[in-house]
Amino acid sequence: xxxxxxxxxxxxxxxxxxxxxxxxxxxxxxxxxxxxxxxxxxxxxxxxxxxxxxxxxxxxxxxxxxxxxxxxxxxxxxxxxxxxxxxxxxxxxxxxxxxxxxxxxxxxxxxxxxxxxxxxxxxxxxxxxxxxxxxxxxxxxxxxxxxxxxxxxxxxxxxxxxxx
Amino acid sequence: xxxxxxxxxxxxxxxxxxxxxxxxxxxxxxxxxxxxxxxxxxxxxxxxxxxxxxxxxxxxxxxxxxxxxxxxxxxxxxxxxxxxxxxxxxxxxxxxxxxxxxxxxxxxxxxxxxxxxxxxxxxxxxxxxxxxxxxxxxxxxxxxxxxxxxxxxxxxxxxxxxxxxxxxxxxxxxxxxxxxxxxxxxxxxxxxxxxxxxxxxxxxxxxxxxxxxxxxxxxxxxxxxxxxxxxxxxxxxxxxxxxxxxxxxxxxxxxxxxxxxxxxxxxxxxxxxxxxxxxxxxxxxxxxxxxxxxxxxxxxxxxxxxxxxxxxxxxxxxxxxxxxxxxxxxxxxxxxxxxxxxxxxxxxxxxxxxxxxxxxxxxxxxxxxxxxxxxxxxxxxxxxxxxxxxxxxxxxxxxxxxxxxxxxxxxxxxxxxxxxxxxxxxxxxxxxxxxxxxxxxxxxxxxxxxxxxxxxxxxxxxxxxxxxxxxxxxxxxxxxxxxxxxxxxxxxxxxxxxxxxxxxxxxxxxxxxxxxxxxxxxxxxxxxxxxxxxxxxxxxxxxxxxxxx
Ligand code: FES
Numbered sequence: 001x002x003x004x005x006x007x008x009x010x011x012x013x014x015x016x017x018x019x020x021x022x023x024x025x026x027x028x029x030x031x032x033x034x035x036x037x038x039x040x041x042x043x044x045x046x047x048x049x050x051x052x053x054x055x056x057x058x059x060x061x062x063x064x065x066x067x068x069x070x071x072x073x074x075x076x077x078x079x080x081x082x083x084x085x086x087x088x089x090x091x092x093x094x095x096x097x098x099x100x101x102x103x104x105x106x107x108x109x110x111x112x113x114x115x116x117x118x119x120x121x122x123x124x125x126x127x128x129x130x131x132x133x134x135x136x137x138x139x140x141x142x143x144x145x146x147x148x149x150x151x152x153x154x155x156x157x158x159x160x161x162x163x164x
Numbered sequence: 165x166x167x168x169x170x171x172x173x174x175x176x177x178x179x180x181x182x183x184x185x186x187x188x189x190x191x192x193x194x195x196x197x198x199x200x201x202x203x204x205x206x207x208x209x210x211x212x213x214x215x216x217x218x219x220x221x222x223x224x225x226x227x228x229x230x231x232x233x234x235x236x237x238x239x240x241x242x243x244x245x246x247x248x249x250x251x252x253x254x255x256x257x258x259x260x261x262x263x264x265x266x267x268x269x270x271x272x273x274x275x276x277x278x279x280x281x282x283x284x285x286x287x288x289x290x291x292x293x294x295x296x297x298x299x300x301x302x303x304x305x306x307x308x309x310x311x312x313x314x315x316x317x318x319x320x321x322x323x324x325x326x327x328x329x330x331x332x333x334x335x336x337x338x339x340x341x342x343x344x345x346x347x348x349x350x351x352x353x354x355x356x357x358x359x360x361x362x363x364x365x366x367x368x369x370x371x372x373x374x375x376x377x378x379x380x381x382x383x384x385x386x387x388x389x390x391x392x393x394x395x396x397x398x399x400x401x402x403x404x405x406x407x408x409x410x411x412x413x414x415x416x417x418x419x420x421x422x423x424x425x426x427x428x429x430x431x432x433x434x435x436x437x438x439x440x441x442x443x444x445x446x447x448x449x450x451x452x453x454x455x456x457x458x459x460x461x462x463x464x465x466x467x468x469x470x471x472x473x474x475x476x477x478x479x480x481x482x483x484x485x486x487x488x489x490x491x492x493x494x495x496x497x498x499x500x501x502x503x504x505x506x507x508x509x510x511x512x513x514x515x516x517x518x519x520x521x522x523x524x525x526x527x528x529x530x531x532x533x534x535x536x537x538x539x540x541x542x543x544x545x546x547x548x549x550x551x552x553x554x555x556x557x558x559x560x561x562x563x564x565x566x567x568x569x570x571x572x573x574x575x576x577x578x579x580x581x582x583x584x585x586x587x588x589x590x591x592x593x594x595x596x597x598x599x600x601x602x603x604x605x606x607x608x609x610x611x612x613x614x615x616x617x618x619x620x621x622x623x624x625x626x627x628x629x630x631x632x633x634x635x636x637x638x639x640x641x642x643x644x645x646x647x648x649x650x651x652x653x654x655x656x657x658x659x660x661x662x663x664x665x666x667x668x669x670x671x672x673x674x675x676x677x678x679x680x681x682x683x684x685x686x687x688x689x690x691x692x693x694x695x696x697x698x699x700x701x702x703x704x705x706x707x708x709x710x711x712x713x
Contacts, residue, residue: 041218044638095603098611099186099438127646 004068008033009077017064023057024048026064027074035075035104047102049109050074056112075104078111087111165194171202181465187437188615189301190225192477193262197224222636227625228302230255231268231309235317243325245336247284250276250313254291257298264300265291270408271306271396277345278314279356279392279569280336285346295631301477303615304673307395308680312698315391315681320694329685330364333392349396351567354595358657360392363571363593366653372575384577385709386588389685391572393678397670398483398566398663415561416480417472418488420449420496422554424541426520426534427459433473434485435465439672440604441481447600448486448666452493453533454519479670482600483566487664491558499554500536506547507531507539566661566669570594572613574682578690583706585621585687591653592678597661597669605671609654612675618644619676620683624699642699 001016008031015030027033027050038060039047048060051073078085084092087110097103113129114121166174184191197214205212216224232253238246254268263271273287322332334357343351364370372388379386399405402413419431430445446460463469476485497517504522505512508529516525523530531539536554539545543552575589592609599605622642626635635641660667680698688694691709 039218040638042637042639095440095607097438098607100183101185 002065002068004064006064006067006069007071009073015064019063019065021064022060023050023052023062023064023067023072024059026067027059027072033074033076037101037104039102039105045102045105046109047105049105049112051108051112054115056109073108075108078107085111087114165199165202169194169199169202171199171206177467179467181435184435184437184465187476188303189228189305189477191437192301192475193226195224218638219636222641223297223633226261226264226298226300226302227257227296228299228305229309229619230296230299230625231272233309233313235313237317237321239321239325243327243332243335245280245282247286248276248282248314248317250285250287252287252289252309252313254289254309255294255296255299256291257294257296257300259293259298261298261300263305264298266408266410267299267301267306268309269306271301272310274345274348275307275310275394275396276314276347277349278311278318279333279338279354279394280314280318281338281343282336282346287347296625296627297633303612303676304395305478307393307397307673308616308619308677311391311393311395311677312681312684315393315678316684318392319389319681319685319688323689323694329390330360330369333360333390349567350564351394352564352662353597353659354394354567354569355657355659356392356394356569356571358659359569359571359593359595362655362657363390363573363591366593366655367573367575367589367591369573375575379577383580385580385690386575386577387686387688387690389574389576389682389687389689391574391678391680391682391685392570393572393674393681394567394569395673395677396565396567397479397673398562398564398661398668399478399480400565401563402561412474413561414474414480414484415559416474416484416488417470417557417559418485418492419470419557420489420492420555422496422500422537422540424538426455426532426537427461428453428455429461429463430489431463431470432485432489433464433470433475434481435473435476436462436481437476439476439481439608440601441476441485444482444601444604445486445489448489449493452497453517454521455533456520479566479568479672479674481672482666482668483597483661483664483670484560484562486600486666486668487562488558488560490665491560492556495556495558496554499540499550499556500533502547502550503539504531504536507536507545560664562663564663566597566663568594568596568669568671568674570674570678572678572682574679574686576683576686576690578687578705578709580691580706580709583702583704583709585690585700585702585705587617587621587648587650587683589653590617590650590679590682592675593655593657594671594674594678595657595659595669596671596674597658598667599656599658599671600666600668602656605656606654608671609675610652612673612677613652613679614644614649615676616679617649617683618642620680620698621687621700622648624701 003016005014027036037047039045043061048058049056050059053070087107166177201212201214234251236249256264268289276285319329322329337356341353376386400414405414417433421429442462445462446457449460450457501515504515510524514525520533521530522536540554571593573591577586577588628634661669687700688696693708693712696708
C-alpha cells in the first residue's frame with residue numbers, strides 16, 4: 001500500500017492505496033465521488049475524464065499514485081455552489097445528453113477544449129480534436145447542431161474566453 | 165419477478181430504478197444476474213450488487229439484429245408491385261431471451277409492406293438457436309430489419325428497371341387511410357409524399373449529379389441512397405398482443421396528484437432513462453393549466469410509489485404513457501371546474517382554466533389555480549356529495565399501434581483507393597405526429613441516426629471458429645464517433661395519429677430504423693456494385709468496388 005495525497009476539487013485528500021489502484025477507482029471508491037464514470041475499461045470512451053493539474057486526463061488510464069501531489073478537478077468540482085459551470089448550463093439548456101452516463105466526461109473534455117483554445121475554438125476543432133485525443137462523442141448523447149456548446153455563453157470570468 | 169421467479173411475495177417486493185443509464189432495448193429483459201443477486205442477498209442476509217465490466221457486458225447483454233434474408237419482388241408491366249416474398253433466418257442466440265422470438269416475427273414480418281400498396285406478401289421466418297449471446301430487441305427491434313429488406317429491395321428494383329428510385333416509390337405509395345396491409349398491420353394515417361418531398365428538397369437531390377461529377381474530379385466516388393421507412397410503435401393494444409400470445413397487457417397507467425398548494429405530481433409507469441420524460445410530461449401538464457413547468461414533478465421508477473406500469477420501449481411513452489396522463493388530467497380538470505363553478509356560482513360549462521387561473525368565461529370572476537386546489541382539500545365549500553381531494557388516476561390501452569414514417573437520404577463519398585466511406589450528407593424528414601418538445605425529438609433522431617449509421621458501416625459482432633467473441637471491448641468493436649457523422653439535416657412533417665388523444669406517434673427508434681438502408685443504398689450507388697453487406701467496412705467496400713472495376 002502507498003500513501004497518496006491529492007488535492008481534489010480544492011480539498012486535500014489523503015488515502016492509502018494499492019499501487020495498481022487507478023485514479024478513477026480512488027475517486028469513486030475511496031472518496032465516493034461517483035460522478036466520474038467508467039464506460040469501457042480500455043481507455044476508449046472518455047466517460048472518466050477529469051482534469052489533472054488543469055489538463056484533461058482519462059482517469060482510468062492513470063494510477064492514483066501517479067496523481068499524488070497533483071490537483072484534480074472532477075465533475076463535482078465544476079459548479080460554483082448551486083451555480084452550474086457555463087458548460088454544464090449549456091449542456092442542460094441544449095439537452096446535450098441522453099441518459100447522462102458519459103456526460104461528465106464530455107463536459108470535462110469540453111471545458112478543457114474551451115480553456116485551451118479560448119476564443120479561437122471553432123466547430124471544426126470541436127469535431128476533430130476528440131479524434132486526436134481518442135475521446136468519444138458517441139451515440140448516447142445528442143449533439144445540438146451548428147452550435148454544439150451553446151455559442152458565446154462561455155465568456156464568463158475564469159472560463160477562458162468565449163466561443164463565437 | 166414475483167410471479168415468474170418467486171423471489172418474494174409481490175407486496176413485499178420493492179423495485180427502485182432511478183437513473184439507470186441508457187436503455188436502447190437491452191435493459192428491458194430480466195437477466196439471470198438480477199435473479200442471482202436477489203438469491204445471493206437472501207442467502208447471505210446482506211445487500212448484493214452486481215457490476216459488469218465492459219467485456220462482461222459484451223458477453224452477456226443481449227445483442228441485436230442478425231438476420232439473413234432472401235427476398236423476391238413481383239411487378240406488373242407498369243412497375244406496380246404485385247407481391248413480395250421473404251425468407252429469413254433469424255439468430256436467437258444460445259438461450260431464449262424475453263422478446264427474442266417476437267422480434268423477428270411479430271415486429272418484423274408485420275412491417276414488410278413498408279410504405280407501399282402490396283397486395284400479397286409471404287414471409288417465412290426461421291428462428292434458430294446458435295452458440296452466440298442471446299439476440300433480442302435493440303433500438304427498433306425487427307422494424308430496422310424489415311425496413312432494410314424493403315428499402316434495399318425498392319432501390320435495387322428501381323436501379324434494375326432503370327427508373328428513378330423516388331418515382332418507383334411514389335408509384336407504389338399507399339395514399340388512402342386506413343390501409344389494411346396483408347401482414348396484420350392497419351396503417352391509420354400518413355402522408356408519404358410529404359416526407360419524400362421534404363427529404364428530396366433538403367437533400368437537394370436535383371443537384372446531385374453535379375456534386376457527383378465534382379467529387380469524381382477529386383478522385384472520389386459519390387453516391388446517393390434513399391430509404392422511406394414506416395414503423396409500428398406506441399406498443400400496443402392489449403387485445404392484439406394477447407391474441408398473439410403475450411402474457412401481459414400493454415396499457416399504461418398514470419396518477420395525477422394535485423397538492424393543496426397547487427403543485428402537481430405525476431406518477432407514471434413510463435420509466436425515464438434518458439428520454440426526457442421529466443421535461444415532456446411536465447410540459448404537457450403545465451401547458452394544460454397554464455402553470456410554471458417547475459410546479460410539476462414527474463415520479464417514476466419506484467414500485468412503492470407508482471403502482472403499475474408497463475415501461476418505456478417501442479416509443480410508447482408519448483402515445484401510451486402520456487395518453488394515460490391526459491386521461492387522468494381530464495378527470496382532474498373536470499373536478500376542478502366543478503369546484504370552481506360551485507364557489508363562483510357559475511355554470512360548470514362556463515369555467516375555463518388558463519394561465520394558472522380558473523375563470524368564468526366572459527366575466528372577471530375567477531379563482532387562482534392554487535385556491536381551487538386548496539379548496540379541494542379543506543373541503544369547506546365543495547358541491548354536495550363531492551369527495552374532498554384532487555387526485556385522479558387512469559389506465560390507457562391504445563386502440564392500434566402508431567405508425568411514424570419518413571424519408572431518409574444519405575450521400576456518401578467513397579475513396580476508391582482505401583474503400584473508406586465518408587457520410588457527407590444525411591437528411592431525415594420524419595412524420596412523428598404531434599411533437600411536444602422539438603428539441604428532445606431532434607435529439608432522439610440524432611441518436612438514432614448515429615446508431616443506424618454505426619450499424620451500416622462500423623459495428624460488427626464477430627466470433628472466431630471456436631465460438632470466442634472477438635469483439636468484446638471497444639478496442640475491437642467500432643462505435644460511431646463525432647467525426648464519423650456529418651451534421652444532420654432533420655425536419656418533421658405532421659399527420660396526427662387518430663389513435664390517441666394527443667395525436668402522437670413516437671420518435672425513439674425511427675433514426676435507427678430508417679438509416680441503414682439509406683447508407684448502403686448510397687454506398688452501392690457510389691461503387692456501382694449492389695452486392696454489399698453490413699457493416700460496409702472499408703475492406704468490404706474496396707473488395708466490392710474491385711469486383712466490378
Ligand atoms: S473508462 Fe473509458 S476511457 Fe476511461
